[in-house]
Amino acid sequence: xxxxxxxxxxxxxxxxxxxxxxxxxxxxxxxxxxxxxxxxxxxxxxxxxxxxxxxxxxxxxxxxxxxxxxxxxxxxxxxxxxxxxxxxxxxxxxxxxxxxxxxxxxxxxxxxxxxxxxxxxxxxxxxxxxxxxxxxxxxxxxxxxxxxxxxxxxxxxxxxxxxxxxxxxxxxxxxxxxxxxxxxxxxxxxxxxxxxxxxxxxxxxxxxxxxxxxxxxxxxxxxxxxxxxxxxxxxxxxxxxxxxxxxxxxxxxxxxxxxxxxx
Amino acid sequence: xxxxxxxxxxxxxxxxxxxxxxxxxxxxxxxxxxxxxxxxxxxxxxxxxxxxxxxxxxxxxxxxxxxxxxxxxxxxxxxxxxxxxxxxxxxxxxxxxxxxxxxxxxxxxxxxxxxxxxxxxxxxxxxxxxxxxxxxxxxxxxxxxxxxxxxxxxxxxxxxxxxxxxxxxxxxxxxxxxxxxxxxxxxxxxxxxxxxxxxxxxxxxxxxxxxxxxxxxxxxxxxxxxxxxxx
Ligand SMILES: Nc1ncnc2c1ncn2[C@@H]1O[C@H](COP(=O)(O)OP(=O)(O)OP(=O)(O)O)[C@@H](O)[C@H]1O
Ligand SMILES: [Mg+2]
Numbered sequence: 271x272x273x274x275x276x277x278x279x280x281x282x283x284x285x286x287x288x289x290x291x292x293x294x295x296x297x298x299x300x301x302x303x304x305x306x307x308x309x310x311x312x313x314x315x316x317x318x319x320x321x322x323x324x325x326x327x328x329x330x331x332x333x334x335x336x337x338x339x340x341x342x343x344x345x346x347x348x349x350x351x352x353x354x355x356x357x358x359x360x361x362x363x364x365x366x367x368x369x370x371x372x373x374x375x376x377x378x379x380x381x382x383x384x385x386x387x388x389x390x391x392x393x394x395x396x397x398x399x400x401x402x403x404x405x406x407x408x409x410x411x412x413x414x415x416x417x418x419x420x421x422x423x424x425x426x427x428x429x430x431x432x433x434x435x436x437x438x439x440x441x442x443x444x445x446x447x448x449x450x451x452x453x454x455x456x457x458x459x460x461x462x463x464x465x466x467x468x469x470x471x472x473x474x475x476x477x478x479x480x481x482x483x484x485x486x487x488x489x490x491x492x493x494x495x496x497x498x499x500x501x502x503x504x505x506x507x508x509x510x511x512x513x514x515x516x517x518x519x520x521x522x523x524x525x526x527x528x529x530x531x532x533x
Numbered sequence: 534x535x536x537x538x539x540x541x542x543x544x545x546x547x548x549x550x551x552x553x554x555x556x557x558x559x560x561x562x563x564x565x566x567x568x569x570x571x572x573x574x575x576x577x578x579x580x581x582x583x584x585x586x587x588x589x590x591x592x593x594x595x596x597x598x599x600x601x602x603x604x605x606x607x608x609x610x611x612x613x614x615x616x617x618x619x620x621x622x623x624x625x626x627x628x629x630x631x632x633x634x635x636x637x638x639x640x641x642x643x644x645x646x647x648x649x650x651x652x653x654x655x656x657x658x659x660x661x662x663x664x665x666x667x668x669x670x671x672x673x674x675x676x677x678x679x680x681x682x683x684x685x686x687x688x689x690x691x692x693x694x695x696x697x698x699x700x701x702x703x704x705x706x707x708x709x710x711x712x713x714x715x716x717x718x719x720x721x722x723x724x725x726x727x728x729x730x731x732x733x734x735x736x737x738x739x740x741x742x743x744x745x746x747x748x749x750x751x752x753x754x755x756x757x758x759x760x761x762x763x764x
């Protein structure tokens with residue numbers, strides 16, 4: 271199958287610091303991939319490049335065979351225009367670690383804002399879409415509430431509904447549960463699992479929740495210093511990793527999990 | 534005699550009483566200058582603030598220069614520029630009050646633009662990123678997300694400038710505007726009694742600034758902390 275996402279020798283740097291060098295990576299449509307790895311290794315950067323929140327310095331990123339950060343074909347690529355970026359961005363959605371809900375809008379308004387303004391849905395259509403999603407994430411009763419009155423877990427469920435309302439092909443999750451109190455984590459992971467079961471959405475998830483990864487991921491990538499050191503089915507990576515660094519990291523995550531989730 | 538009215542010099546109290554109508558005429562000019570000057574300042578200030586953070590330097594740098602220039606020069610210079618220099622160099626002639634309002638508006642728009650800029654920058658970057666991820670345009674993001682959240686932070690600072698614009702209106706007398714202090718001065722010149730009219734003007738200013746400050750507090754109280762709700 272043709273990949274939905276392809277990084278082709280991508281280089282990303284901040285000033286003199288190179289984060290990704292000649293990075294290659296692919297996702298096939300419908301695949302659920304979990305990215306794990308030490309802090310600062312560049313996991314968020316990979317997601318942010320796909321969401322067009324960070325540009326790239328070299329190489330090409332393709333979404334559905336179309337360059338994301340470039341326009342044109344073959345060797346005649348030039349930097350993408352705003353128009354091109356807007357078109358490409360329509361394929362992708364993102365769920366952030368800190369939710370980033372709009373505090374000046376009700377839950378409902380958070381969800382219908384972009385479908386109305388960007389997809390030009392009527393208010394009725396947008397609300398129908400929002401209500402269906404709110405029901406699915408178990409937040410129907412908070413339709414008219416403002417984000418500040420919600421718990422972290424509730425906020426994140428609304429944020430997931432908001433991203434889904436744009437019907438992306440590719441949904442990115444950047445540590446969706448690491449800012450949550452431990453007792454909220456389960457609900458949010460369950461919502462993501464349900465979405466994964468019902469949709470043929472492609473998902474790229476940065477998380478250190480191993481149980482969740484085992485349930486949901488087709489593939490786990492262990493990310494280290496801007497490279498994928500090792501990847502494979504969760505059962506393989508979690509039980510019998512080939513690399514020492516992977517083993518070390520997994521041991522650390524297992525031991526720290528309760529503590530780091532609470533922080 | 535002033536504005537066709539005369540004063541009663543029997544004693545200080547009758548004098549004070551008799552000049553109230555004249556001072557109120559001046560007060561009306563002061564209030565008009567304040568309100569319209571402030572409206573211009575708030576509007577032009579927002580334009581300046583957005584232009585200054587425009588992505589192209591061809592816009593942001595010249596605008597930044599204009600703002601700095603206006604901020605760092607006395608109001609009197611803006612006033613003389615608009616009232617005396619503009620007519621001779623461009624042929625645009627403004628009546629004194631209009632020129633004064635424009636000068637106040639331009640001067641305070643430079644201050645307001647800084648208030649807006651600080652308020653807009655205080656909105657977390659995550660809001661921009663979420664809006665970008667939802668494919669909202671820059672303009673839509675400003676209008677529905679960033680500006681509504683910036684307003685509660687902006688209002689108190691704007692309120693301070695409202696009070697200070699009131700206190701700057703007497704400068705307009707330099708280009709013959711009959712604002713309230715100018716009126717009091719003329720009464721003093723003609724009666725050789727300054728104490729009563731000047732004191733009364735002080736009290737009038739005090740009342741005006743207290744009312745304005747109360748008005749700003751009233752608005753502040755009604756603003757939800759999260760920002761203006763978008764329905
Ligand atoms: N805007 C920026 N300017 C400079 N350096 C940055 C910027 N954003 C990220 N970095 C650096 O890039 C590197 C990779 O960051 P990234 O956020 O992708 O890591 P991560 O794997 O997501 O880490 P974490 O697990 O802590 O979230 C880090 O060293 C970080 O300091
Ligand atoms: Mg990260």
